[in-house]
Amino acid sequence: xxxxxxxxxxxxxxxxxxxxxxxAMYSTxxxxxxxxxxxxxxxxxxxxxxxxxxPLADGLKMFMKEEIIPxxxxxxxxxxxPSIAMTTALLTGVVIPWGDTLTIGDHVYSLQMADLNxxxxxxxxxxxxxxxxxxIGGWASNNKxxxxxxxxxxxxxxxxxxxxxxxxIALVLTTGSLSLHDIVAQQHGMHWNIFYQPLGFFIFLTxxxxxxxxxPFDLPECETELIGGYHTEYSSMKLGFYLFAEYxxxxxxxxxxxxxxxxxxxxxFIDQLGLSSNAVTFIGMGFFFIKIxxxxxxxxxxxxxxxxxxYDQLMNMGWxxxxxxxIFNILATGAYYFFTSLK
Amino acid sequence: xxxxxxRSVVASDKKMTFMERIYVPAILKxxxxxxxxxxxxxxxxxxxxxKREFSKVYRGQHVLKRxxxxxxxxxxxxxxxxxCPAEAITMVAAERKPGEEHLYREEKYxxxxxINMLRCIYCGDCEDACPKEAIFLTDRIVASELx
Ligand code: SF4
Ligand code: SF4
Numbered sequence: 001x002x003x004x005x006x007x008x009x010x011x012x013x014x015x016x017x018x019x020x021x022x023x024a025m026y027s028t029x030x031x032x033x034x035x036x037x038x039x040x041x042x043x044x045x046x047x048x049x050x051x052x053x054x055p056l057a058d059g060l061k062m063f064m065k066e067e068i069i070p071x072x073x074x075x076x077x078x079x080x081x082p083s084i085a086m087t088t089a090l091l092t093g094v095v096i097p098w099g100d101t102l103t104i105g106d107h108v109y110s111l112q113m114a115d116l117n118x119x120x121x122x123x124x125x126x127x128x129x130x131x132x133x134x135x136i137g138g139w140a141s142n143n144k145x146x147x148x149x150x151x152x153x154x155x156x157x158x159x160x161x162x163x164x165x166x167x168x169i170a171l172v173l174t175t176g177s178l179s180l181h182d183i184v185a186q187q188h189g190m191h192w193n194i195f196y197q198p199l200g201f202f203i204f205l206t207x208x209x210x211x212x213x214x215x216p217f218d219l220p221e222c223e224t225e226l227i228g229g230y231h232t233e234y235s236s237m238k239l240g241f242y243l244f245a246e247y248x249x250x251x252x253x254x255x256x257x258x259x260x261x262x263x264x265x266x267x268x269f270i271d272q273l274g275l276s277s278n279a280v281t282f283i284g285m286g287f288f289f290i291k292i293x294x295x296x297x298x299x300x301x302x303x304x305x306x307x308x309x310x311y312d313q314l315m316n317m318g319w320x321x322x323x324x325x326x327i328f329n330i331l332a333t334g335a336y337y338f339f340t341s342l343k
Numbered sequence: 344x345x346x347x348x349x350r351s352v353v354a355s356d357k358k359m360t361f362m363e364r365i366y367v368p369a370i371l372k373x374x375x376x377x378x379x380x381x382x383x384x385x386x387x388x389x390x391x392x393x394k395r396e397f398s399k400v401y402r403g404q405h406v407l408k409r410x411x412x413x414x415x416x417x418x419x420x421x422x423x424x425x426x427c428p429a430e431a432i433t434m435v436a437a438e439r440k441p442g443e444e445h446l447y448r449e450e451k452y453x454x455x456x457x458i459n460m461l462r463c464i465y466c467g468d469c470e471d472a473c474p475k476e477a478i479f480l481t482d483r484i485v486a487s488e489l490x
Contacts, residue, residue: 038377042387305373321365 008109016113020093024247025055027296031247034300062240070233074140081137082234082241088130089248095119096255097184099265099285103278111265111281112181119180120168123256124161127211130249131157134213134220137242138230149229152311153220156210159318160217164207166326167200170333171260184264192263199329201261203322208257210318212249215303222308254295255288262291402465402480405458410448416477417456418449426472431462449475460485 029044029051036043044051069078099111116122131154138150174196175183187193194201210217221229228234231242258264265284275283309317362368388395407417419436437454439447446452458469469478 034381037381037385040380040383040386042385042389045389301374301377302370305377306370317366 004107005109008104008107009113012109012111013113016093016098017090020090020248020251023251023292023296024244025059027247027250028058028243029055030296031300031303034297035304038301038304059240062237065236067236067238068233070142072142073233074142077136077140078233079238081133081140081230082238082245083133084136085130085133085245086241086248088126088133089245089252092123092126092252093255095122095180096252096259097181097264098288100281101277102281110181111285115179115181117177117179120172120178120183120260123180124165124168127249128157128161130245133242133245134230137234138220141230141233143233145226145228146230146232149220149226149232152226153213153230156213156217156219156314156318159315160207160210160322163203163318163322163326164211166323166330167197167203167207168260170200170326170329171197171204173330173333173337180259180264184259184266187263188266190263190268192261192266194261197261197329197333199325200333201257203326203329204261205257206322208253209299209302210314212253212299213246214250214299216306216309217314218303218308219311219314224308250296250299251292254292254299257295258288258291264288397482401482402467404481404483404485405463405469406479406481407453407456407477408479412445412448414444414446414448415452416448416475417453417473418451418475418477419453419456420451420474422472422474423469423478426468427463428466428468429462429464431459431464432469433457433459 032054033043033051044054047053047057069075094113095116097110097112097115102109102111134153135150138146138148138153141147171183171193172178174193175186177183177186183193209215213220219229220226221231223229226232231239234242265281265288267284267287273280407415410416419434421434421436424430424432424434433455434453434457435455436451439450439452465480467480470480
């Protein structure tokens, strides 16, 4: 790899990391604002103008809190849990194409950290490892509520990962590629996958809610039954990591949904404007972030609308609802391509 | 029996219909409700900057008044303490000394007069009971550090 490319990648990596953290940080603020607005309240508005410094105050509070490790806990695993949760949450951003290519001088740089040819599978792998963070943390706490939360998280993840994977198979049938870069490139113009795979999108979205442990699927941490679920015993910044990882996950899931089904950085009618390729890239990137924020808002909107599902309802919906639906979707997609290829 | 609201429904555990079982219509309905609230006017009153309008008969912090010449009106008769349903008032009476006439109107006065604000229910009975028109409940808000 050339030195300039390496330099570009390094800088780009830091920018992506920074953006991810800042977006996640302000998601916590947005969450509280959205919750407040939907309940006819004002939300945080004391720290700084409009309460904009609230996330900083929250972070500071987390750091200042006493660090408690229960005597009966398994110390190494107890620390490992939140680390895994946070690391895997951040790792997924690597394969997401944040924008098209950027031309500096006579070099063309791709705004994607790594164009893996199995990009989607990589995302899945990372999300699946993420559950270990919750499971290990819950188990290491040596507390029955934490363990219950961890078990719920594991079973929920396994159940919904199946349906999610199958909805992706149908998507891969239409795109013919596992690389996120190719998938986005194919959706140029208005050929967004949502128009070809509406059912797949619906299944994927539902599963994304379950995978990120967001309401109405927040059974692993439901306060009313399990105190705090898997992070009951956690305090200080280790708790902060768990909570923060949830918001990073939400950001990344929104990015993945936007990439897979809503054309990523593609903006309709951008070609007709006759802009230079760098301008198109930047506008596309901005549009991508608008899509991401829209999905983050959707996540919050649903969280503050719906009550939590009961555990049996959750399992019923996963195994008897979404999985058959996903299989049907694969069959229908396959049949469609089979019969169109016959002609 | 007459219903209290027109929105009450009879609860039942009948089997859910197909539309109910796929949840989506209900979810969309719920989301449409929350989004309208999102844009509604907020009911919050930003307290130190904004204040709620008080009724004229609002009963807040108590004061012991002085008369026109600046003398304390209270004579430590204890009627307010008797009238108080929350038993919040205690006082220690003292005799007026010669030369203190400009301070106390009556021959006896309250050297210590305490109202336990955690017990007080702001009923205003002390105000009604007072024969000397000494104690009044004002429209002042009781500051939280006084409790
Ligand atoms: S307002 Fe009522 S409760 Fe309070 S001190 Fe007076 S009589 Fe007692
Ligand atoms: S009733 Fe009036 S005069 Fe008597 S002790 Fe109470 S405040 Fe003082």
